[in-house]
Every structure is written in C-alpha cells, then in structure tokens.
Amino acid sequence: xxxxxxxxxxxxxxxxxxxxxxxxxxxKKRADMASLKEKMEMVKALELTDLxxxxxxxxxxxxxxxxxxxxxxxxxxxxxxxxxGSMVPPPPGLRKINGKMD
Amino acid sequence: MGKWIERQRNIIDFTLSSLLRRKGKxxxxxxxxxxxxxxxxxxxxFVHSIKREASIILKESPEIIIQRMIAGRHxxxxxxxxxxIKNIRGxxxxxxxxxxxxxxxxxxxxxxxxxxxDYGVIPGKIIIGQGISRTRLAFVGDFLEFRSHEGKIIHLxxxxxxSPESELVSSxxxxxxxxxxxxxxxxxxxxxxxxTLQVKNPRELSTIALKISEILPDTxxxxxxxxxxxxxxxxxxxxxxxxxxxLGALLAFIIFAWDKASGLSSxxxxxxxxxxxxxxxxxxxxxxxxxxGMVVSLSSFLTGAFLAYGHVFFASSALFESALKxxxxxxxxxxxxxxxxxxxxxxxxxxxxxxxxVATIIPSWRAATVDPDSVMRG
Numbered sequence: 001x002x003x004x005x006x007x008x009x010x011x012x013x014x015x016x017x018x019x020x021x022x023x024x025x026x027x028k029k030r031a032d033m034a035s036l037k038e039k040m041e042m043v044k045a046l047e048l049t050d051l052x053x054x055x056x057x058x059x060x061x062x063x064x065x066x067x068x069x070x071x072x073x074x075x076x077x078x079x080x081x082x083x084x085g086s087m088v089p090p091p092p093g094l095r096k097i098n099g100k101m102d
Numbered sequence: 103m104g105k106w107i108e109r110q111r112n113i114i115d116f117t118l119s120s121l122l123r124r125k126g127k128x129x130x131x132x133x134x135x136x137x138x139x140x141x142x143x144x145x146x147x148f149v150h151s152i153k154r155e156a157s158i159i160l161k162e163s164p165e166i167i168i169q170r171m172i173a174g175r176h177x178x179x180x181x182x183x184x185x186x187i188k189n190i191r192g193x194x195x196x197x198x199x200x201x202x203x204x205x206x207x208x209x210x211x212x213x214x215x216x217x218x219x220d221y222g223v224i225p226g227k228i229i230i231g232q233g234i235s236r237t238r239l240a241f242v243g244d245f246l247e248f249r250s251h252e253g254k255i256i257h258l259x260x261x262x263x264x265s266p267e268s269e270l271v272s273s274x275x276x277x278x279x280x281x282x283x284x285x286x287x288x289x290x291x292x293x294x295x296x297x298t299l300q301v302k303n304p305r306e307l308s309t310i311a312l313k314i315s316e317i318l319p320d321t322x323x324x325x326x327x328x329x330x331x332x333x334x335x336x337x338x339x340x341x342x343x344x345x346x347x348x349l350g351a352l353l354a355f356i357i358f359a360w361d362k363a364s365g366l367s368s369x370x371x372x373x374x375x376x377x378x379x380x381x382x383x384x385x386x387x388x389x390x391x392x393x394x395g396m397v398v399s400l401s402s403f404l405t406g407a408f409l410a411y412g413h414v415f416f417a418s419s420a421l422f423e424s425a426l427k428x429x430x431x432x433x434x435x436x437x438x439x440x441x442x443x444x445x446x447x448x449x450x451x452x453x454x455x456x457x458x459x460v461a462t463i464i465p466s467w468r469a470a471t472v473d474p475d476s477v478m479r480g
Contacts, residue, residue: 002111002115003114003115003118003119004110004111004112004114004115004118005111006118007114007118007397008111008114010401011400014401014404014405014408017404017408018404018407018408018447021407021408021411021442022442022444024440025415025440025441025442028415028439028440029439029440029441032439034267035267035268036155036158036159036439038265038267038268039159039267039268039270039271040158040159040161040162041162042264042268042271042272043159043160043162043163043271044162044163045218045220045221046216046218046221046275046277047163047164047197047199047218047298048163048271048272049160049163049164049167049324049329050160050271050329051152051156051159051160051270051271051333052214052231052233052269052270052271052272052273052274052275052432052434053152053270053426053434054426054428054430055211055212055233055273055274055430055431055432055433056212056428056429056430056431057212058203058212060428061203061212061214061274062214063332063333064324064328064329064332064333065167065169065176065324
C-alpha cells in the first residue's frame with residue numbers, strides 16, 4: 001500500500017475519533033445533568049457558596065468568603081504558602097490593594 | 103482535480119519516505135510534540151470544565167450574604183440584624199446560616215460544619231460528605247467523636263452519607279443540628295455565622311447592598327456575582343504554578359521545534375538541491391515541506407488532544423491530582439463534566455499546528471530559492 005494511503009487512512013481514523021470525542025462529550029453532558037441538578041439543589045438547600053476543591057485551610061476551602069488579609073493570617077510576614085495558593089491567583093481587587101506589598 | 107490530488111499524494115509519499123529516513127529524530131520530535139499538546143489540552147479541558155461547572159452550580163448560591171466584621175475579621179452576627187435588614191424595601195426574606203470549621207486531629211483534616219434549618223438533621227445525628235466517610239472510614243450507624251469547646255467528647259451518629267455525585271460541593275461537609283452545633287462550639291443563641299438574603303428584583307441587588315452597608319456599617323456584603331467572579335478567576339490560565347511549569351515545557355519545545363524546523367541540516371539542504379536539480383519547482387519543495395510539517399504537527403496535535411481528553415474525563419486528571427490536592431487530607435473524587443467545544447480545539451490547533459508548519463516552510467523556501475549547485479556544494 002502507498003505510504004500516502006496509510007497516512008490518509010490514519011488521518012481519517014483520527015477525524016472519526018475526534019467526532020466520537022465530541023459525541024461522547026455531548027452524551028456525557030446529558031447523562032451528568034442529573035448529578036449537576038443534584039449539586040445545584042444541594043447548593044440551594046444548604047446555601048453553599050464554594051466548591052470543595054481545596055480543603056487544606058479555611059480560606060482556601062471557602063475562596064469567596066475569605067478575608068482580605070487571609071494570606072497573612074498565620075504570621076505577619078507569611079505570604080500564601082499552600083500549594084493550591086500557587087494555582088489560584090488572588091482576586092483582581094485584592095491584587096490591586098496589595099500590589100505594592102507583593 | 104484528479105491530477106491535483108495525485109500530485110499531493112505523490113508528494114506525501116515522498117515526504118513520508120524522507121521522514122522515515124530520519125526515523126529516530128522524527129519519532130523523538132513526535133513524542134515531545136504530543137506531550138506538549140497533551141499537557142496544554144489537559145489544562146485547557148480541565149480548567150474550562152471546572153469553570154463551567156462552578157458557574158452553573160453556584161448560580162444557586164445565595165443572592166446576598168451579609169457577614170459581620172470586627173477588626174477586619176469575620177465575626178458572628180447578631181440575630182437582631184435580621185429585623186433591620188427586613189425593613190429594606192425589595193428584600194423578600196432573610197435567612198440565617200450557622201456554619202464553621204472543625205479540625206479533626208485524628209486525620210488532620212478540616213471539616214465544614216453546617217447547621218441547616220430545613221434539612222432534617224435531628225439532634226445526636228449527623229449527615230457527612232463522602233470525603234469524610236472515606237477518610238474516617240465512617241458509615242451509616244457509626245459514631246464520630248467531636249471535642250467540644252469545653253473539652254468534652256461528643257459522640258454523634260452518622261445518619262446518612264451525602265451522595266458521591268455531590269462530592270464537588272459536599273466532600274468535607276458535616277451537617278449537624280443547631281442544638282449540637284451550639285453544644286460543640288458554644289456561643290449564644292442570639293448569634294449566627296452570617297445572613298443570606300433573597301431580593302425581589304435582581305437588578306436592585308447593588309442598591310440593596312449599598313443600603314445594608316449604610317444601615318449596618320460593621321458588615322460586609324458578598325454578592326452572588328462576586329462568588330461567580332471568584333470562580334471565574336480560579337485556575338486562571340495566566341497565573342499560577344501550572345502555567346509556569348507549562349511555559350517552561352512550551353519554551354523548551356519551541357526551541358527544540360524551531361531548531362529542528364528552521365535550521366535545515368546539510369543533508370536536508372542537499373536533498374532540496376538535488377530535487378531542484380532534477381526538475382522540482384520551488385513550489386513543489388515548499389509543498390513537500392508543508393506536508394512534512396503537517397504530518398508531524400497534525401499527528402501530534404490529534405494524539406495529544408485524545409490523550410488529554412482521556413486523562414481529564416476518564417482518568418479524573420490523575421497527573422494534576424497531586425498538585426490539586428496540595429496538603430489537603432479530604433479531596434473530592436470527581437470526574438469533570440466534558441464541557442468542550444469546537445472553539446477550544448480550534449484554539450489549540452492554532453497554538454500548536456500552525457506555528458510549527460510555518461516554521462518548517464520558511465527556511466525551506468529560502469533554501470529552495472537558492473541555486474541548486476551552490477546548495478549541493480553546501
């Protein structure tokens with residue numbers, strides 16, 4: 001078989017996989033609607049405000065409820081030291097206030 | 103048309119043979135390229151999915167939260183504030199929230215304790231999240247012990263475990279009755295953690311927030327929009343460790359690819375010279391180099407994207423887990439919902455395939471326009 005044919009078949013298979021990927025994403029989204037709804041109902045019923053992504057400290061657990069001085073709450077000179085702090089940038093407002101200090 | 107297709111196929115045949123002649127070098131390039139696309143696509147898919155999910159879920163969070171601040175810190179708020187807020191025009195209802203943190207020294211984890219008003223939690227019983235159940239090996243009917251503010255041990259029975267589907271919002275939750283909450287943390291019944299508000303007209307939110315801060319100057323008002331904005335900024339791709347690592351890998355790859363693509367080896371230059379000498383046009387050489395770039399970049403792009411999809415949506419982003427977990431003991435086990443769209447794939451394509459293909463064509467065009475004799479002589 002010609003090399004170009006092998007490449008074109010390989011490309012066609014990849015395009016089919018790409019289409020399957022989108023089809024899977026669409027089906028999975030539909031299938032996950034029930035669990036998404038459950039989460040929404042829980043957030044509404046319990047009046048939750050944050051995702052449970054980083055549970056290492058209270059100010060990383062509830063990002064939207066954190067005080068303005070949270071990075072300094074452990075000691076006056078302590079900047080954010082949790083690993084999650086290096087992935088979540090401070091909110092833009094906070095950055096404006098503390099820009100000069102950092 | 104048929105002639106055009108045949109010409110392309112002939113050139114692809116030649117290109118593939120040429121690539122196979124330098125097998126080792128090209129396979130190495132393919133692997134590195136695929137890995138870079140895989141990492142970039144993984145971050146893109148993960149961040150986009152979490153952001154979308156957060157924006158949908160947190161749309162149901164309270165419209166306004168009022169917290170009392172003393173000396174810059176969040177303090178308990180007196181129940182008496184409810185009447186003052188209720189009098190503001192446009193406020194439908196004011197609810198109280200009773201919640202706090204409990205550090206469990208046994209596993210070294212922080213729990214979020216909540217005493218919801220209408221969730222069917224009776225005194226002596228608790229409802230816990232999957233994360234706590236997993237970490238403490240606690241199941242329905244088991245007792246968990248808590249140390250109260252007086253130093254007494256309180257035993258509470260696990261009545262229910264929250265569903266695994268809700269882990270993203272409930273993994274570290276302990277739902278407890280108000281009575282047990284007060285027993286555990288003390289404090290007067292006249293105080294709660296914060297207040298939540300429902301308003302008649304969402305367009306009046308900022309006006310009502312302004313009125314609250316005028317009437318109750320010792321409070322801070324958190325709007326739902328601010329919560330949503332916070333999560334929009336979470337994992338911002340421009341900031342953080344992830345992008346620093348990725349930038350390093352990306353820069354290394356750019357240098358590698360640029361060197362490979364732009365600096366034609368003497369063998370490649372000689373090849374172009376011979377092709378020109380046997381009658382190939384400059385356009386044919388450029389076409390050949392275009393296909394060379396496309397074969398390498400398209401293969402890497404597609405493979406990298408598929409691997410990233412599998413990594414994020416089937417393997418729960420296993421490679422990012424240790425970075426996401428950080429020092430957390432309780433970490434939710436969840437599979438992101440695949441919120442992907444064509445624009446993400448197109449953006450990835452333009453970030454990875456196009457620059458490489460362009461970088462391959464330009465030096466070849468320069469070599470192809472030079473006299474074949476001088477190219478062959480080096």
